Amino acid sequence: MEISQEDLASFHTALKSSKRILALLGAGLSASSGLPTFRGAGGLWRTHDSISLATPEAFNKNAGLVWQFYNYRRHMALQAQPNPAHYALAELARRMPGFMTLSQNVDGLSQRANHPMKQLQLLHGTLFELRCVDRAVCRYSETNFTDPVVPALEIPTSDLDPTSNEARKEKGNDLDISDVQIPLPALKREDLPTCPKCKTNLLRPGVVWFGESLPFHVLEAAEDFLNHPNDIDIMLVIGTSAKVYPAAGYIEKARERGARVCVINMDETDRPAGGWMDGNWFFRGDAAVLVPKLLE
Numbered sequence: 001m002e003i004s005q006e007d008l009a010s011f012h013t014a015l016k017s018s019k020r021i022l023a024l025l026g027a028g029l030s031a032s033s034g035l036p037t038f039r040g041a042g043g044l045w046r047t048h049d050s051i052s053l054a055t056p057e058a059f060n061k062n063a064g065l066v067w068q069f070y071n072y073r074r075h076m077a078l079q080a081q082p083n084p085a086h087y088a089l090a091e092l093a094r095r096m097p098g099f100m101t102l103s104q105n106v107d108g109l110s111q112r113a114n115h116p117m118k119q120l121q122l123l124h125g126t127l128f129e130l131r132c133v134d135r136a137v138c139r140y141s142e143t144n145f146t147d148p149v150v151p152a153l154e155i156p157t158s159d160l161d162p163t164s165n166e167a168r169k170e171k172g173n174d175l176d177i178s179d180v181q182i183p184l185p186a187l188k189r190e191d192l193p194t195c196p197k198c199k200t201n202l203l204r205p206g207v208v209w210f211g212e213s214l215p216f217h218v219l220e221a222a223e224d225f226l227n228h229p230n231d232i233d234i235m236l237v238i239g240t241s242a243k244v245y246p247a248a249g250y251i252e253k254a255r256e257r258g259a260r261v262c263v264i265n266m267d268e269t270d271r272p273a274g275g276w277m278d279g280n281w282f283f284r285g286d287a288a289v290l291v292p293k294l295l296e
Protein backbone atom coordinates (compact mmCIF):
# COMPACT_ATOMS: atom_id res chain seq x y z
CA MET A 1 0.00 0.00 0.00
CA GLU A 2 1.78 3.13 -1.23
CA ILE A 3 1.26 6.27 0.83
CA SER A 4 1.46 9.78 -0.55
CA GLN A 5 4.95 11.21 -0.19
CA GLU A 6 3.37 14.64 0.23
CA ASP A 7 1.29 13.47 3.22
CA LEU A 8 4.29 11.66 4.65
CA ALA A 9 6.42 14.81 4.33
CA SER A 10 3.75 16.97 5.92
CA PHE A 11 3.40 14.52 8.81
CA HIS A 12 7.17 14.39 9.33
CA THR A 13 7.30 18.21 9.42
CA ALA A 14 4.58 18.28 12.08
CA LEU A 15 6.25 15.45 14.03
CA LYS A 16 9.59 17.31 14.12
CA SER A 17 8.04 20.36 15.75
CA SER A 18 5.78 18.37 18.11
CA LYS A 19 6.27 18.39 21.85
CA ARG A 20 3.10 16.57 22.97
CA ILE A 21 1.61 13.58 21.17
CA LEU A 22 -1.16 11.23 22.33
CA ALA A 23 -1.69 7.78 20.77
CA LEU A 24 -4.76 5.52 20.94
CA LEU A 25 -3.94 1.92 20.03
CA GLY A 26 -6.34 -0.86 18.96
CA ALA A 27 -6.29 -4.48 17.90
CA GLY A 28 -5.14 -3.58 14.38
CA LEU A 29 -1.71 -2.70 15.81
CA SER A 30 -1.23 -6.37 16.77
CA ALA A 31 -2.83 -7.86 13.65
CA SER A 32 0.56 -8.32 11.96
CA SER A 33 1.76 -10.10 15.08
CA GLY A 34 -0.84 -12.74 14.26
CA LEU A 35 -3.49 -11.75 16.78
CA PRO A 36 -7.01 -11.52 15.33
CA THR A 37 -8.81 -8.21 15.68
CA PHE A 38 -12.30 -7.98 17.14
CA ARG A 39 -14.18 -6.87 14.05
CA GLY A 40 -12.00 -7.53 11.04
CA ALA A 41 -11.96 -10.69 8.91
CA GLY A 42 -11.68 -13.58 11.34
CA GLY A 43 -12.25 -11.14 14.14
CA LEU A 44 -13.09 -12.40 17.55
CA TRP A 45 -16.39 -10.50 17.84
CA ARG A 46 -17.71 -11.81 14.57
CA THR A 47 -17.22 -15.41 15.59
CA HIS A 48 -16.98 -15.93 19.33
CA ASP A 49 -19.26 -13.04 20.16
CA SER A 50 -16.69 -11.81 22.63
CA ILE A 51 -18.91 -8.90 23.65
CA SER A 52 -21.05 -11.52 25.38
CA LEU A 53 -17.97 -13.23 26.77
CA ALA A 54 -16.25 -10.00 27.92
CA THR A 55 -18.77 -9.19 30.66
CA PRO A 56 -19.05 -9.91 34.41
CA GLU A 57 -22.45 -11.49 33.74
CA ALA A 58 -20.89 -14.07 31.39
CA PHE A 59 -18.26 -14.91 33.98
CA ASN A 60 -20.86 -15.33 36.71
CA LYS A 61 -22.97 -17.47 34.42
CA ASN A 62 -20.25 -19.68 32.93
CA ALA A 63 -16.79 -18.98 34.28
CA GLY A 64 -15.45 -22.10 32.52
CA LEU A 65 -16.40 -20.80 29.06
CA VAL A 66 -15.04 -17.32 29.77
CA TRP A 67 -11.81 -18.80 31.10
CA GLN A 68 -11.45 -20.95 27.97
CA PHE A 69 -11.79 -17.79 25.88
CA TYR A 70 -9.21 -15.86 27.89
CA ASN A 71 -6.83 -18.76 28.28
CA TYR A 72 -6.88 -19.11 24.49
CA ARG A 73 -6.14 -15.41 24.02
CA ARG A 74 -3.31 -15.61 26.58
CA HIS A 75 -1.91 -18.57 24.68
CA MET A 76 -2.05 -16.72 21.35
CA ALA A 77 -0.60 -13.52 22.78
CA LEU A 78 2.30 -15.47 24.34
CA GLN A 79 3.00 -17.11 20.96
CA ALA A 80 2.97 -13.71 19.24
CA GLN A 81 5.87 -11.29 18.95
CA PRO A 82 5.77 -7.48 19.07
CA ASN A 83 5.97 -6.07 15.53
CA PRO A 84 7.97 -3.04 14.26
CA ALA A 85 5.10 -0.70 15.14
CA HIS A 86 5.22 -1.70 18.82
CA TYR A 87 8.96 -0.99 18.84
CA ALA A 88 8.62 2.32 16.96
CA LEU A 89 6.08 3.58 19.51
CA ALA A 90 8.34 2.53 22.39
CA GLU A 91 11.23 4.38 20.73
CA LEU A 92 9.12 7.53 20.28
CA ALA A 93 8.24 7.42 23.99
CA ARG A 94 11.92 7.23 24.90
CA ARG A 95 12.85 10.23 22.78
CA MET A 96 9.75 12.33 23.52
CA PRO A 97 8.82 12.76 27.21
CA GLY A 98 5.63 14.52 26.04
CA PHE A 99 4.38 11.33 24.32
CA MET A 100 1.65 9.22 25.97
CA THR A 101 0.18 5.94 24.70
CA LEU A 102 -3.38 4.91 25.57
CA SER A 103 -3.70 1.24 24.62
CA GLN A 104 -6.98 -0.67 24.35
CA ASN A 105 -4.96 -3.83 23.75
CA VAL A 106 -4.63 -6.42 26.52
CA ASP A 107 -2.10 -8.60 24.65
CA GLY A 108 1.04 -7.36 26.43
CA LEU A 109 2.92 -6.69 23.17
CA SER A 110 3.64 -2.99 23.86
CA GLN A 111 5.13 -4.00 27.22
CA ARG A 112 7.26 -6.71 25.54
CA ALA A 113 8.52 -4.07 23.07
CA ASN A 114 9.90 -2.25 26.14
CA HIS A 115 7.52 0.69 25.86
CA PRO A 116 8.33 2.91 28.88
CA MET A 117 5.56 1.98 31.33
CA LYS A 118 5.12 5.50 32.70
CA GLN A 119 4.05 6.56 29.21
CA LEU A 120 1.80 3.54 28.56
CA GLN A 121 -1.74 3.51 29.97
CA LEU A 122 -3.52 0.15 29.67
CA LEU A 123 -7.10 1.39 29.31
CA HIS A 124 -8.58 -2.10 29.36
CA GLY A 125 -6.06 -3.90 31.57
CA THR A 126 -4.03 -6.92 30.55
CA LEU A 127 -4.53 -10.64 29.98
CA PHE A 128 -1.51 -11.26 32.21
CA GLU A 129 -2.86 -9.96 35.45
CA LEU A 130 -5.25 -12.17 37.44
CA ARG A 131 -7.33 -10.90 40.31
CA CYS A 132 -9.87 -12.13 42.82
CA VAL A 133 -13.31 -11.94 41.32
CA ASP A 134 -14.75 -10.28 44.41
CA ARG A 135 -12.76 -7.08 44.83
CA ALA A 136 -15.13 -5.88 47.54
CA VAL A 137 -13.85 -8.51 49.96
CA CYS A 138 -10.45 -9.49 48.57
CA ARG A 139 -7.89 -7.27 46.84
CA TYR A 140 -5.64 -10.10 45.71
CA SER A 141 -4.03 -9.79 42.27
CA GLU A 142 -0.99 -11.32 40.58
CA THR A 143 1.01 -11.06 37.40
CA ASN A 144 0.74 -14.43 35.69
CA PHE A 145 2.12 -15.76 32.38
CA THR A 146 1.38 -19.47 33.01
CA ASP A 147 0.11 -21.19 29.87
CA PRO A 148 -2.37 -22.82 30.28
CA VAL A 149 -3.40 -20.84 33.30
CA VAL A 150 -4.50 -24.12 34.94
CA PRO A 151 -4.09 -27.70 33.60
CA ALA A 152 -7.82 -28.11 32.93
CA LEU A 153 -7.58 -25.30 30.36
CA GLU A 154 -4.90 -27.04 28.28
CA ILE A 155 -5.71 -26.52 24.58
CA PRO A 156 -5.42 -29.89 22.79
CA THR A 157 -2.64 -29.67 20.16
CA SER A 158 -5.13 -31.07 17.67
CA ASP A 159 -6.86 -27.72 17.83
CA LEU A 160 -5.56 -25.65 14.90
CA ASP A 161 -4.14 -22.41 16.20
CA PRO A 162 -5.19 -19.85 13.59
CA THR A 163 -1.91 -18.03 13.94
CA SER A 164 0.21 -21.13 13.27
CA ASN A 165 1.76 -21.78 9.84
CA GLU A 166 0.29 -25.28 9.74
CA ALA A 167 -3.17 -23.81 10.18
CA ARG A 168 -2.68 -21.24 7.47
CA LYS A 169 -1.27 -23.90 5.10
CA GLU A 170 -4.17 -26.15 5.94
CA LYS A 171 -6.85 -23.55 5.38
CA GLY A 172 -5.16 -20.89 3.29
CA ASN A 173 -4.72 -17.35 4.46
CA ASP A 174 -8.40 -16.68 4.83
CA LEU A 175 -8.48 -18.92 7.86
CA ASP A 176 -11.14 -17.61 10.14
CA ILE A 177 -10.80 -17.94 13.88
CA SER A 178 -14.19 -19.63 13.84
CA ASP A 179 -12.39 -22.62 12.27
CA VAL A 180 -10.88 -23.17 15.66
CA GLN A 181 -13.29 -24.49 18.17
CA ILE A 182 -12.11 -23.70 21.68
CA PRO A 183 -12.62 -27.11 23.29
CA LEU A 184 -15.64 -26.82 25.48
CA PRO A 185 -15.49 -29.72 27.89
CA ALA A 186 -17.65 -28.89 30.87
CA LEU A 187 -15.18 -27.56 33.41
CA LYS A 188 -15.86 -28.01 37.06
CA ARG A 189 -15.50 -24.94 39.25
CA GLU A 190 -12.69 -26.60 41.17
CA ASP A 191 -10.77 -26.94 37.89
CA LEU A 192 -10.66 -23.15 37.48
CA PRO A 193 -8.09 -20.70 38.93
CA THR A 194 -8.96 -20.00 42.57
CA CYS A 195 -7.84 -17.04 44.66
CA PRO A 196 -4.92 -18.22 46.83
CA LYS A 197 -5.66 -15.51 49.39
CA CYS A 198 -9.35 -15.85 50.24
CA LYS A 199 -9.35 -19.48 48.97
CA THR A 200 -13.03 -19.27 48.11
CA ASN A 201 -13.45 -17.01 45.11
CA LEU A 202 -12.30 -17.63 41.57
CA LEU A 203 -9.53 -15.61 39.97
CA ARG A 204 -10.57 -13.62 36.87
CA PRO A 205 -8.58 -12.05 34.04
CA GLY A 206 -7.36 -8.53 34.93
CA VAL A 207 -9.11 -6.96 31.94
CA VAL A 208 -11.90 -4.35 31.90
CA TRP A 209 -15.16 -5.97 30.81
CA PHE A 210 -18.11 -4.18 29.23
CA GLY A 211 -20.06 -2.33 31.88
CA GLU A 212 -16.98 -2.04 34.10
CA SER A 213 -15.20 1.20 34.84
CA LEU A 214 -11.69 1.69 33.51
CA PRO A 215 -9.01 1.67 36.23
CA PHE A 216 -9.11 4.95 38.12
CA HIS A 217 -5.35 5.54 37.94
CA VAL A 218 -5.51 5.15 34.15
CA LEU A 219 -8.41 7.59 33.79
CA GLU A 220 -6.53 10.04 36.01
CA ALA A 221 -3.29 9.76 33.99
CA ALA A 222 -5.17 10.32 30.73
CA GLU A 223 -6.98 13.36 32.18
CA ASP A 224 -3.72 14.79 33.53
CA PHE A 225 -2.18 14.50 30.08
CA LEU A 226 -5.19 16.19 28.46
CA ASN A 227 -5.40 18.94 31.08
CA HIS A 228 -1.72 19.93 30.79
CA PRO A 229 -1.38 23.69 30.07
CA ASN A 230 0.27 23.05 26.71
CA ASP A 231 -1.80 21.93 23.76
CA ILE A 232 -1.51 18.52 22.13
CA ASP A 233 0.19 18.59 18.72
CA ILE A 234 -0.80 15.21 17.24
CA MET A 235 -3.33 12.48 18.10
CA LEU A 236 -2.23 9.14 16.63
CA VAL A 237 -5.13 6.70 16.11
CA ILE A 238 -3.61 3.34 15.25
CA GLY A 239 -5.48 0.17 14.25
CA THR A 240 -8.74 0.87 16.00
CA SER A 241 -12.37 1.03 14.87
CA ALA A 242 -12.78 3.63 17.65
CA LYS A 243 -16.20 2.36 18.66
CA VAL A 244 -15.60 1.52 22.31
CA TYR A 245 -15.95 4.25 24.91
CA PRO A 246 -14.61 5.99 26.89
CA ALA A 247 -11.42 4.98 24.96
CA ALA A 248 -12.60 6.40 21.63
CA GLY A 249 -13.64 9.63 23.37
CA TYR A 250 -9.99 10.59 23.86
CA ILE A 251 -9.72 11.42 20.16
CA GLU A 252 -12.25 14.25 20.40
CA LYS A 253 -10.73 15.40 23.69
CA ALA A 254 -7.32 15.66 22.03
CA ARG A 255 -8.86 17.60 19.12
CA GLU A 256 -10.29 20.04 21.66
CA ARG A 257 -6.71 20.54 22.89
CA GLY A 258 -5.61 21.51 19.39
CA ALA A 259 -4.42 18.12 18.14
CA ARG A 260 -4.25 17.25 14.45
CA VAL A 261 -5.41 13.64 14.02
CA CYS A 262 -3.35 11.01 12.23
CA VAL A 263 -5.19 7.74 11.55
CA ILE A 264 -3.35 4.57 10.55
CA ASN A 265 -5.84 1.92 9.53
CA MET A 266 -6.22 -0.90 7.03
CA ASP A 267 -9.77 0.20 6.28
CA GLU A 268 -10.34 3.55 4.58
CA THR A 269 -13.81 3.83 6.11
CA ASP A 270 -12.69 3.46 9.73
CA ARG A 271 -12.43 7.13 10.68
CA PRO A 272 -13.07 8.50 14.17
CA ALA A 273 -16.49 10.03 14.85
CA GLY A 274 -16.73 13.80 14.73
CA GLY A 275 -15.97 14.56 11.11
CA TRP A 276 -12.71 14.93 9.21
CA MET A 277 -10.83 18.22 9.57
CA ASP A 278 -8.28 19.84 7.30
CA GLY A 279 -4.81 19.14 8.55
CA ASN A 280 -5.69 15.58 9.57
CA TRP A 281 -3.90 12.64 7.99
CA PHE A 282 -5.22 9.21 7.01
CA PHE A 283 -2.64 6.58 6.11
CA ARG A 284 -4.25 3.40 4.83
CA GLY A 285 -2.28 0.20 5.37
CA ASP A 286 -0.71 -2.18 7.85
CA ALA A 287 0.29 -0.44 11.07
CA ALA A 288 3.35 -2.71 11.34
CA VAL A 289 4.65 -1.20 8.07
CA LEU A 290 3.34 2.37 8.29
CA VAL A 291 4.02 3.31 11.91
CA PRO A 292 7.83 2.80 11.73
CA LYS A 293 7.86 4.88 8.50
CA LEU A 294 5.84 7.67 10.07
CA LEU A 295 7.78 7.82 13.33
CA GLU A 296 11.29 7.54 11.89
Ligand code: BV8
Residues within 6 Å of the ligand: 025, 026, 027, 028, 029, 031, 032, 037, 038, 039, 040, 043, 050, 054, 104, 105, 106, 124, 207, 208, 209, 210, 211, 212, 213, 214, 238, 239, 240, 241, 242, 243, 244, 245, 246, 247, 264, 265, 266, 267, 270, 285, 286, 287, 288
Ligand atom coordinates in the same frame (compact mmCIF):
# COMPACT_ATOMS: atom_id res chain seq x y z
C1 BV8 B 1 -17.80 1.78 30.69
C2 BV8 B 1 -10.94 -5.79 27.25
C3 BV8 B 1 -18.96 2.75 32.49
C4 BV8 B 1 -11.56 -7.16 27.29
C5 BV8 B 1 -12.50 -4.38 26.02
C6 BV8 B 1 -22.75 3.79 23.82
C7 BV8 B 1 -21.94 4.90 23.84
C8 BV8 B 1 -20.84 4.97 24.68
C9 BV8 B 1 -20.52 3.89 25.51
C10 BV8 B 1 -21.33 2.80 25.45
C11 BV8 B 1 -22.45 2.73 24.65
N1 BV8 B 1 -23.04 1.53 24.85
C12 BV8 B 1 -22.32 0.81 25.75
C13 BV8 B 1 -21.31 1.59 26.12
C14 BV8 B 1 -20.31 1.27 27.03
C15 BV8 B 1 -19.29 0.31 26.45
C16 BV8 B 1 -19.04 0.47 24.97
O1 BV8 B 1 -18.29 1.34 24.56
N2 BV8 B 1 -19.68 -0.40 24.16
C17 BV8 B 1 -19.47 -0.35 22.72
C18 BV8 B 1 -19.72 -1.75 22.14
C19 BV8 B 1 -20.43 0.70 22.14
N3 BV8 B 1 -18.08 0.62 27.15
C20 BV8 B 1 -17.85 0.03 28.34
O2 BV8 B 1 -18.58 -0.78 28.86
C21 BV8 B 1 -16.59 0.49 29.06
N4 BV8 B 1 -16.92 0.81 30.40
O3 BV8 B 1 -18.33 2.48 29.87
O4 BV8 B 1 -18.01 1.82 32.02
C22 BV8 B 1 -18.89 2.67 33.96
C23 BV8 B 1 -18.43 3.78 34.66
C24 BV8 B 1 -18.40 3.70 36.05
C25 BV8 B 1 -18.78 2.52 36.71
C26 BV8 B 1 -19.19 1.42 35.98
C27 BV8 B 1 -19.25 1.48 34.59
C28 BV8 B 1 -15.57 -0.62 29.09
C29 BV8 B 1 -15.20 -1.02 27.69
C30 BV8 B 1 -14.00 -1.97 27.73
C31 BV8 B 1 -14.39 -3.33 27.15
N5 BV8 B 1 -13.20 -4.16 27.10
N6 BV8 B 1 -11.38 -5.09 26.04
C32 BV8 B 1 -11.08 -8.06 26.18
O5 BV8 B 1 -10.22 -7.63 25.39
O6 BV8 B 1 -11.59 -9.19 26.10
S1 BV8 B 1 -12.98 -3.69 24.56
C33 BV8 B 1 -12.12 -4.40 23.28
O7 BV8 B 1 -12.85 -4.14 22.12
C34 BV8 B 1 -10.78 -3.80 23.02
O8 BV8 B 1 -10.10 -3.47 24.17
C35 BV8 B 1 -11.09 -2.60 22.16
O9 BV8 B 1 -11.39 -1.50 22.97
C36 BV8 B 1 -12.35 -3.03 21.47
C37 BV8 B 1 -12.05 -3.49 20.06
O10 BV8 B 1 -11.75 -2.35 19.33
P1 BV8 B 1 -10.46 -2.30 18.42
O11 BV8 B 1 -9.26 -2.51 19.23
O12 BV8 B 1 -10.58 -1.06 17.65
O13 BV8 B 1 -10.58 -3.57 17.49
P2 BV8 B 1 -11.54 -3.73 16.23
O14 BV8 B 1 -11.43 -5.14 15.78
O15 BV8 B 1 -12.88 -3.14 16.55
O16 BV8 B 1 -10.89 -2.80 15.12
C38 BV8 B 1 -9.63 -3.15 14.58
C39 BV8 B 1 -9.28 -2.01 13.65
O17 BV8 B 1 -7.97 -2.24 13.13
C40 BV8 B 1 -10.21 -1.89 12.46
O18 BV8 B 1 -10.48 -0.53 12.23
C41 BV8 B 1 -9.39 -2.48 11.31
O19 BV8 B 1 -9.71 -1.86 10.07
C42 BV8 B 1 -8.00 -2.13 11.72
N7 BV8 B 1 -6.94 -3.03 11.26
C43 BV8 B 1 -6.99 -4.38 11.11
N8 BV8 B 1 -5.77 -4.84 10.74
C44 BV8 B 1 -4.94 -3.76 10.71
C45 BV8 B 1 -5.68 -2.59 11.03
N9 BV8 B 1 -5.14 -1.37 11.07
C46 BV8 B 1 -3.83 -1.26 10.78
N10 BV8 B 1 -3.05 -2.32 10.46
C47 BV8 B 1 -3.57 -3.58 10.41
N11 BV8 B 1 -2.78 -4.63 10.07
